[in-house]
Amino acid sequence: MVNFSTSEENHIKTIFHLQQTAETVTTNELAEGIGTKPASVTDMLKKLKTKKIVHYQPYQGFRLTAEGEKYALGIIRRHRLWEFFLSEKLNFKWDEVHAVAEDLEHVSSRQLIERLDEFLGFPKFDPHGDPIPDNQGRVEVTQQLMLSEIKSNKIVTVSQIKNQSAPLLEMLKHQQIQLGTKLELKRRFEFDNSIEIKIRNKPVFIMSEQQAQNIFVTHG
Amino acid sequence: MVNFSTSEENHIKTIFHLQQTAETVTTNELAEGIGTKPASVTDMLKKLKTKKIVHYQPYQGFRLTAEGEKYALGIIRRHRLWEFFLSEKLNFKWDEVHAVAEDLEHVSSRQLIERLDEFLGFPKFDPHGDPIPDNQGRVEVTQQLMLSEIKSNKIVTVSQIKNQSAPLLEMLKHQQIQLGTKLELKRRFEFDNSIEIKIRNKPVFIMSEQQAQNIFVTHG
DNA sequence: TACTTTTTTTAGGTTTGTCTAAATTTTATT
DNA sequence: AATAAAATTTAGACAAACCTAAAAAAAGTA
Numbered sequence: 001m002v003n004f005s006t007s008e009e010n011h012i013k014t015i016f017h018l019q020q021t022a023e024t025v026t027t028n029e030l031a032e033g034i035g036t037k038p039a040s041v042t043d044m045l046k047k048l049k050t051k052k053i054v055h056y057q058p059y060q061g062f063r064l065t066a067e068g069e070k071y072a073l074g075i076i077r078r079h080r081l082w083e084f085f086l087s088e089k090l091n092f093k094w095d096e097v098h099a100v101a102e103d104l105e106h107v108s109s110r111q112l113i114e115r116l117d118e119f120l121g122f123p124k125f126d127p128h129g130d131p132i133p134d135n136q137g138r139v140e141v142t143q144q145l146m147l148s149e150i151k152s153n154k155i156v157t158v159s160q161i162k163n164q165s166a167p168l169l170e171m172l173k174h175q176q177i178q179l180g181t182k183l184e185l186k187r188r189f190e191f192d193n194s195i196e197i198k199i200r201n202k203p204v205f206i207m208s209e210q211q212a213q214n215i216f217v218t219h220g
Numbered sequence: 221m222v223n224f225s226t227s228e229e230n231h232i233k234t235i236f237h238l239q240q241t242a243e244t245v246t247t248n249e250l251a252e253g254i255g256t257k258p259a260s261v262t263d264m265l266k267k268l269k270t271k272k273i274v275h276y277q278p279y280q281g282f283r284l285t286a287e288g289e290k291y292a293l294g295i296i297r298r299h300r301l302w303e304f305f306l307s308e309k310l311n312f313k314w315d316e317v318h319a320v321a322e323d324l325e326h327v328s329s330r331q332l333i334e335r336l337d338e339f340l341g342f343p344k345f346d347p348h349g350d351p352i353p354d355n356q357g358r359v360e361v362t363q364q365l366m367l368s369e370i371k372s373n374k375i376v377t378v379s380q381i382k383n384q385s386a387p388l389l390e391m392l393k394h395q396q397i398q399l400g401t402k403l404e405l406k407r408r409f410e411f412d413n414s415i416e417i418k419i420r421n422k423p424v425f426i427m428s429e430q431q432a433q434n435i436f437v438t439h440g
Numbered sequence: 441t442a443c444t445t446t447t448t449t450t451a452g453g454t455t456t457g458t459c460t461a462a463a464t465t466t467t468a469t470t
Numbered sequence: 471a472a473t474a475a476a477a478t479t480t481a482g483a484c485a486a487a488c489c490t491a492a493a494a495a496a497a498g499t500a
Contacts, residue, residue, distance in 0.1 A: 028448080059448060099329075100331070248478080257460085258477075258478065260458055263458080263479095
């Protein structure tokens with residue numbers, strides 16, 4: 001497979017993320033996402049088109065090709081493995097890992113990534129709860145739900161924290177909630193949609209709807 | 221402190237290594253060392269001179285300034301910490317670490333390097349036995365000697381393997397000699413300068429002069 | 441539909457880091 | 471010391487990845 005520059009990789013990765021939520025990605029969106037000007041994005045699109053990474057017709061928006069998606073998943077794999085490493089081994093906070101992983105993800109030694117994966121124990125999710133693609137680009141598809149939408153008397157596992165703001169992280173820390181924590185949703189109060197939560201060996205407590213909307217969980 | 225590009229860092233680092241063995245570094249040497257053409261080196265030198273990283277007068281060779289050396293030690297620190305990580309944690313062979321560390325060394329997050337250092341237990345030497353500068357650029361200066369030059373009845377510690385060829389590494393592995401291994405030099409045979417070596421809890425064995433010339437040790 | 445606004449592209453520059461070929465300086469040799 | 475050889479620098483180009491300003495296309499609106 002061809003080799004891509006850091007800038008090309010940033011474009012590919014960002015297109016991948018943007019096309020998750022829309023049929024087609026626009027020039028302005030991508031420029032915004034990467035922090036460049038639209039004119040620069042147009043230049044890059046032309047290049048990526050000749051390299052068969054994007055489907056692109058002037059003025060018509062664009063999307064990654066199958067090839068492009070495969071490559072994007074490789075970049076995302078590297079990024080999330082490094083995030084896991086930084087968080088798990090170097091004790092970075094959740095909101096500190098991203099910036100450093102942005103640099104590390106472009107070091108593209110195949111061997112490095114495979115051994116890092118092994119060293120980390122083949123993790124399936126990064127510290128934000130986002131899935132880590134395997135070396136074939138496959139992603140564990142566990143259905144994630146907002147904690148605020150779970151029915152009463154269910155046991156769920158925390159899989160992702162949407163908002164990485166310091167105040168929320170502080171609160172989670174206080175409540176001893178982290179990725180992988182099992183929560184039992186005892187009941188829901190209709191008045192304000194707050195919920196009663198039980199963690200094993202700890203007293204029950206109430207969680208606001210606002211907080212529950214930022215916690216994603218999987219069943220079981 | 222200013223920020224340097226990957227290419228600038230490669231120049232600074234290579235100048236540092238070259239000036240260890242010569243009063244002054246030449247344009248051709250540096251071009252050779254980096255893998256570019258002399259004309260490109262001249263361009264870079266002009267830039268590094270304006271940034272006060274090198275002392276340079278056209279046609280006169282050059283050297284790093286104090287500032288330049290300090291920066292170089294930072295790059296070398298990153299390089300060797302990554303080498304240690306790759307070797308120690310990811311089980312890379314000694315001769316595989318260098319290439320990957322060449323890329324990783326340019327990821328310049330201060331926090332990353334300090335935490336990596338801590339995670340690794342503040343190692344003093346990389347897998348090749350080269351010293352790792354601390355975060356002030358200080359280097360452990362332990363006098364290293366060739367094993368072939370040690371007197372009889374001395375106990376020494378393996379600190380560096382000069383030749384990283386697969387055959388030598390294989391032999392060392394067989395003999396269970398690695399960095400940090402304590403060796404007792406029992407006696408020397410004048411005939412071929414081979415030496416008799418004892419490792420604690422293991423039978424004595426004979427080592428050729430050729431092998432002993434590739435093993436560096438410190439006293440004690 | 442005609443006009444205005446927004447989006448996107450094009451045209452033409454800039455910076456960084458490289459190159460080749462030619463000119464210059466230094467070093468080595470007769 | 472004169473000349474040849476080697477090392478170094480200069481001059482001029484080029485590709486990558488940006489930019490600004492202007493032109494063109496698409497979308498929105500009166």
